[in-house]
Amino acid sequence: MRLMAAVPTDPMLSIVVPVYNEAPTLRTLIERVLAQPWRKEIIAVDDGSTDDSPAILAALAAAHPEVVVVSMPANAGKGAALRAGFARASGDIVIIQDADLEYDPGDYKDLLVALLDGRADVVYGSRFLGGPHRVLNYHHYVANRALTTFSNVCTNLNLTDMETCYKAFRREVLDGLVLREDRFGFEPEFTARVAARGLRVYEVPISYSGRDFDEGKKIRWTDGVRALYVILRCRLEERLIRGRRPGA
Numbered sequence: 001m002r003l004m005a006a007v008p009t010d011p012m013l014s015i016v017v018p019v020y021n022e023a024p025t026l027r028t029l030i031e032r033v034l035a036q037p038w039r040k041e042i043i044a045v046d047d048g049s050t051d052d053s054p055a056i057l058a059a060l061a062a063a064h065p066e067v068v069v070v071s072m073p074a075n076a077g078k079g080a081a082l083r084a085g086f087a088r089a090s091g092d093i094v095i096i097q098d099a100d101l102e103y104d105p106g107d108y109k110d111l112l113v114a115l116l117d118g119r120a121d122v123v124y125g126s127r128f129l130g131g132p133h134r135v136l137n138y139h140h141y142v143a144n145r146a147l148t149t150f151s152n153v154c155t156n157l158n159l160t161d162m163e164t165c166y167k168a169f170r171r172e173v174l175d176g177l178v179l180r181e182d183r184f185g186f187e188p189e190f191t192a193r194v195a196a197r198g199l200r201v202y203e204v205p206i207s208y209s210g211r212d213f214d215e216g217k218k219i220r221w222t223d224g225v226r227a228l229y230v231i232l233r234c235r236l237e238e239r240l241i242r243g244r245r246p247g248a
Contacts, residue, residue, distance in 0.1 A: 007092055007116055007170060013040040013108070014091030014171065018081035022099035023052040030060050030067065032105045033097060038112075042067045043085040044099075048075030053099075079179065079186030086174055094174070098165045107206040111168040120202040121173055122194050124159060125166030129205035140210075147227050151188050154235040155195035159203060163187050163227075166206055173199060184223040185230040192234035 015033055019026060033042055044057050044067060054071070061067040070084050082096065093115055095108060107125060114120035128145070148162040167190065177197075181189045194201060 007118070009116065010039065011093050011112070011116065012091035013038050014085075014089035014094045015040055015042045015097050016082055016085035016089060016094060017042060017044045017097045017099050018047055018078050018085065019044055019049060019053050019057065019099040020047040020075060020078075020081070021049045021051045021053060023049075023056060025101045026053055026056050026099055027060065029097070029099055029101055029105075030064075034064060034066060036105050036108050038108065039091075040066055041089075041091060043070060043088050044068070045070045045072065045081040045085045047072045047077070047081040077181075077183030079181040079183055079189070082186055083179055089171060089174075092171060093168060094171050095168045096165055102209050103165050104207050104209070107166065107204075108168075110204045110206065111166060113204070114202040115168060115170060119200065121199040122167065122169040122201045124161060124201065124203045125164055125168075125206035126159070126161035126203045127164060127206060127208040128160045129203060143224050147188070147224060147231075150228065151191055151231050154231050155192055157191070157195050157201060159191070159201070161203070162191050164206075169194075181230060183226065185226045188227045188230045189234055192231065192238065196234075196238045 017029070017033075022029075030042060030044070033040070042064075044060075046054050046057055046069060057067070057069045061069045068088060070088060072081060072084060086094065093112065095111065097103065097105065103125070111123050111125055114123055144161070144163050148159055151162045152158055164187075173194070177190075177193050179186065179189055179193065
C-alpha cells in the first residue's frame with residue numbers, strides 16, 4: 001500500500017508529546033522542540049501527572065501559541081495519551097516525542113527526509129544504527145533487541161528498533177488504524193498495524209541519551225511481557241482478518 005497524496009515541501013508538523021511526571025525535563029524539551037525550524041504544533045498530553053508538569057505546560061501554552069495542552073482525567077498510559085494527541089493532530093506529518101531528554105529533536109531533519117521525498121509513509125528513528133548514544137543498561141538493550149526480532153518474525157519487517165520513541169509518519173497513516181493499547185504496548189501494536197497495511201517503512205540512525213530507573217525511566221519488565229502478548233495478538237488478528245477477505 002502506498003499513500004498517494006503528496007507531502008508539502010514545507011510541511012506542518014504535529015509533534016505529539018505524552019507527559020507523565022516529567023517536570024525536571026519538560027520545559028527544556030519543549031524549548032528544544034520549539035527551536036526546530038519547521039512549522040509545527042506541539043500537542044502535549046498530560047497523562048494525569050501528579051508533579052508540576054500541568055503547571056509547566058500551562059505556562060508554556062500561554063507563552064507559545066504552537067503549544068496545545070490536552071489533559072487526561074487520570075493516568076492511562078502512553079498509548080492512551082498518544083491516541084488523545086493523534087485525535088487533535090492537524091499537520092501533514094506526525095512525530096512522536098517523549099517528554100524526557102532521551103531523544104533529541106535535532107534529529108527531526110533526518111526523520112523527515114524519506115517522508116518529504118516520497119519514499120516513505122512511516123520512518124523509525126533507530127538507536128542501533130550507529131548514532132551517538134549513552135552507554136547504559138545492557139539488559140534493557142538485550143530485551144529491546146529480542147522484542148524487535150520477535151516483532152520482525154511476525155510482521156516480516158527488518159527493523160532494528162521497534163521500541164523506539166521516534167516514529168514519524170504521514171498523518172493519513174492514522175486513518176482506519178486500529179490502536180487499542182493504553183501503555184507501552186503501543187509500540188508493537190503500531191508496528192504490526194503499519195506492517196499489515198503494507199506501508200513503506202524506513203529507518204534512520206538517531207542519537208540517544210538514555211536514562212536509568214533512578215533518573216525516572218518508567219518502562220518495566222512487565223511491559224516487555226505485555227509487548228510479547230501484543231505482538232502475538234496482532235499477528236492472530238491480522239491472520240483472521242485476511243482469512244475473512246473474499247478470495248483468501
